[in-house]
Amino acid sequence: MRLGLMTILLGYFLSAVGAIAFPASNEKQVALTQAERDWIAQQPPLRAGMTTAYPPFSYRDPTGKLAGVDVDILNLISERTGLKFKIVDRSSWEKVAKLALDNQLDFCSGVAQTPERLEKFSFTRPYSDSPVVIVGQEGDYRFQHISLLSEARIAMPRQHSVTAALAKRLPSARVILADTPAECFKLVEQKKADATIANLFVTTRYLNENPGSGLMICGVVREFSFPIRLAAARDKGPLLDILDNALATISLEEMDRILSKHLLFELQGGQRIEFLQQWMGKIVAGCLLVVALLLLWNFLVRKEVRARRLAEAELRKVNDELREANQETKVFAYSLSHDLKGPLRAISGFAEILKEDYQDKLDPEGQENLDRVISGASRMSNLIRDILLYSRASHSETTLQTIPLNSMVPQLINEFPPEQRKCFEIVSPLPEVKGDPTLLSQCIANLLANAVKFVPNDRVPKIRIRAESEDSIVKLWVEDNGIGIAPEDRERIFKIFERAAPSDYDGTGIGLAIVTKAIKQMEGTVGVESEFGKGSRFWIRLHAAGKEKPAAKSGHTRFFRRQPVPS
Numbered sequence: 001m002r003l004g005l006m007t008i009l010l011g012y013f014l015s016a017v018g019a020i021a022f023p024a025s026n027e028k029q030v031a032l033t034q035a036e037r038d039w040i041a042q043q044p045p046l047r048a049g050m051t052t053a054y055p056p057f058s059y060r061d062p063t064g065k066l067a068g069v070d071v072d073i074l075n076l077i078s079e080r081t082g083l084k085f086k087i088v089d090r091s092s093w094e095k096v097a098k099l100a101l102d103n104q105l106d107f108c109s110g111v112a113q114t115p116e117r118l119e120k121f122s123f124t125r126p127y128s129d130s131p132v133v134i135v136g137q138e139g140d141y142r143f144q145h146i147s148l149l150s151e152a153r154i155a156m157p158r159q160h161s162v163t164a165a166l167a168k169r170l171p172s173a174r175v176i177l178a179d180t181p182a183e184c185f186k187l188v189e190q191k192k193a194d195a196t197i198a199n200l201f202v203t204t205r206y207l208n209e210n211p212g213s214g215l216m217i218c219g220v221v222r223e224f225s226f227p228i229r230l231a232a233a234r235d236k237g238p239l240l241d242i243l244d245n246a247l248a249t250i251s252l253e254e255m256d257r258i259l260s261k262h263l264l265f266e267l268q269g270g271q272r273i274e275f276l277q278q279w280m281g282k283i284v285a286g287c288l289l290v291v292a293l294l295l296l297w298n299f300l301v302r303k304e305v306r307a308r309r310l311a312e313a314e315l316r317k318v319n320d321e322l323r324e325a326n327q328e329t330k331v332f333a334y335s336l337s338h339d340l341k342g343p344l345r346a347i348s349g350f351a352e353i354l355k356e357d358y359q360d361k362l363d364p365e366g367q368e369n370l371d372r373v374i375s376g377a378s379r380m381s382n383l384i385r386d387i388l389l390y391s392r393a394s395h396s397e398t399t400l401q402t403i404p405l406n407s408m409v410p411q412l413i414n415e416f417p418p419e420q421r422k423c424f425e426i427v428s429p430l431p432e433v434k435g436d437p438t439l440l441s442q443c444i445a446n447l448l449a450n451a452v453k454f455v456p457n458d459r460v461p462k463i464r465i466r467a468e469s470e471d472s473i474v475k476l477w478v479e480d481n482g483i484g485i486a487p488e489d490r491e492r493i494f495k496i497f498e499r500a501a502p503s504d505y506d507g508t509g510i511g512l513a514i515v516t517k518a519i520k521q522m523e524g525t526v527g528v529e530s531e532f533g534k535g536s537r538f539w540i541r542l543h544a545a546g547k548e549k550p551a552a553k554s555g556h557t558r559f560f561r562r563q564p565v566p567s
C-alpha cells in the first residue's frame with residue numbers, strides 16, 4: 001500500500017516537475033552579462049542558509065557532512081557561474097528563517113513562496129515541486145483526505161508554509177507543533193499524533209530510511225502546492241537573476257539523478273533485510289514469551305473456571321434456599337391472614353353483638369371501650385388484608401400482556417360508591433400498556449382510593465386521570481385536589497408502613513408499597529409530584545403495548561379493594 005501509493009505519487013511528481021521547472025535540453029552555460037560577471041568577481045563567498053533537518057533537500061550524512069539536493073544544486077550553480085557559497089546551516093527551518101529576517105544571510109534554499117515572504121524576499125523559479133501528502137500510522141485508513149483531519153491530532157513543523165496553510169484550511173484542527181518534519185513523523189509513530197502533512201520527497205526519504213517506522217502515506221493534498229525555490233533578500237543586486245538563470249541550466253535528467261540519490265532508494269531492500277535480521281532474535285524471544293504467557297493464562301483460566309463452578313454451585317444453593325424462604329414467607333403470610341381472620345371475625349362479631357344487645361346496660365365509659373374494640377378489630381382486619389396483598393405483589397408470577405387502560409380505569413372507578421364516581425374525570429383516550437392485569441388493577445385502585453381519601457372534609461374531591469405517551473413509554477397520571485404531600489415525605493411514603501397524613505386519615509401505610517412492588521414487577525416506575533395543601537399528582541410509568549393481543553376484560557383477580565371508602 002505504502003510503496004504503491006508512493007510510486008504513483010512519484011510518477012505524478014516527475015511529470016509535474018518536467019512541466020514547470022527544468023529545460024528539456026542539457027544547457028550547461030549560464031548566460032551572464034558583463035555587469036553580472038563583474039559583480040560575481042567582487043563578491044566574497046555568499047552566505048546560503050539551509051536547515052540540516054530537511055532531508056532529502058538538506059541534511060547531515062552519516063559522516064556529519066552537509067549533504068542533500070540543495071547542496072548539489074548549489075555546487076552546480078557555483079560551477080556554472082563562478083559564485084562562491086558559504087553554507088550557514090541550522091537545526092530547524094525556524095532558526096534559518098530567523099537568520100534570514102535578521103539579514104545575516106544572502107539567500108536561502110528550500111523555501112516555498114508565500115505572499116507574506118514575498119514582502120521581504122525575491123524568489124527564483126522552483127527546482128522541486130513535490131505533492132504534499134498525509135502520513136499516518138500503518139493500517140489507519142481514516143485520513144485519506146484533508147477534510148477528514150478536522151478532528152485529528154496533526155503534528156506539523158513550526159514556521160513551515162504547509163503548517164500555515166493547514167491552519168487556514170482547518171482552523172479547528174488540533175495541531176501539535178514540532179521543530180522538524182522528522183520529529184513530526186516520530187510523533188505519529190509514537191501515536192502522540194494521528195497524522196502529519198509533509199512534502200512527498202521528505203516523506204519518501206524518511207520511510208526509506210526508517211523501514212520499521214510503522215507509517216504509511218494515507219492520502220494526497222493537491223490543494224497545498226508549495227514548490228521549493230531559492231529566496232534572496234531584496235537588496236542583493238543581480239543575485240536573484242543569476243541564481244534563477246543558473247537553475248534554468250539544470251536539466252531534468254540532472255535533477256532526477258540528484259533527487260534519486262538523496263531519496264535513498266537503494267536502502268529500501270537491503271535495509272529491510274537488515275532490519276528483519278535485527279528483529280529476528282527479538283521476534284523469537286517474543287514468541288517464546290507469548291507461549292509462556294499462554295501457558296500461564298491457561299493455568300489461570302482453569303483455576304478461575306474451577307472457582308467459578310464452585311461459586312455457581314454455592315449460588316444455586318443460596319437461590320434454592322431463597323426460593324424456599326420466599327415460599328415460606330408466602331405461606332406464612334397466607335396462614336397469618338387466614339389464622340388471624342377467624343379469631344378477629346369472632347372479636348368484631350361478638351363486639352357488635354355486645355353493642356347491639358347490651359349497649360343500654362353499659363355506662364358511657366363501657367360504651368367507649370366497646371367502640372374502641374370494634375374499630376381496633378376493623379383496623380387489624382385492614383392490616384392483615386394489606387399484608388397479604390403486599391406479599392402477593394412481591395411474590396406473584398407476572399405475565400406481561402397488553403392492557404387497555406381505556407377499559408380498566410372506568411371499571412375500577414365503577415367499584416366506588418355512586419356519589420364518589422362523579423369525582424373522577426378521565427381524559428380520553430387512555431392508551432394500552434404492557435402489564436400484569438391483576439397487579440396493575442391493584443396499583444391503579446390504590447392510587448384512586450388514596451386520591452379520594454386524602455381530601456379534606458370541606459373539599460369536594462376532584463380526581464383527573466390522564467396519560468402521556470412518548471416513544472414506547474406510557475405515563476399514567478392520577479391527579480387530585482387533596483391535602484398534598486410535603487417535599488420531605490415524597491420519597492418515604494412509597495416504603496412499607498410509612499405514612500405522612502394526619503392520624504384522622506385512616507390507613508395502614510402499605511398501599512403505596514404495594515404499588516411500588518407491583519410496578520417494579522412490571523418493569524415500570526412510580527412517583528409523585530405535589531403541591532402541599534393543594535393536591536398531588538401520582539404517576540406510573542410503563543411500557544406501551546406492542547402488537548400483542550389485549551388481555552380479556554375480566555382477566556384480573558378482584559382483590560384490589562384496600563380500604564373501605566367512606567361513602
Ligand code: ADP
Pocket residue numbers: 446450451452454480482483484485493494498499500501506507508509510511512513536
Ligand atoms: P395509607 O393510605 O394506607 O396510609 P399508602 O401507602 O397508600 O398508605 O400511603 C402512604 C402515605 O402517603 C399516606 O399515609 C399519605 O400520607 C400519603 N399519600 C398517599 N396518597 C396520597 C394522596 N393522594 N394525597 C396525599 N397524601 C397521600
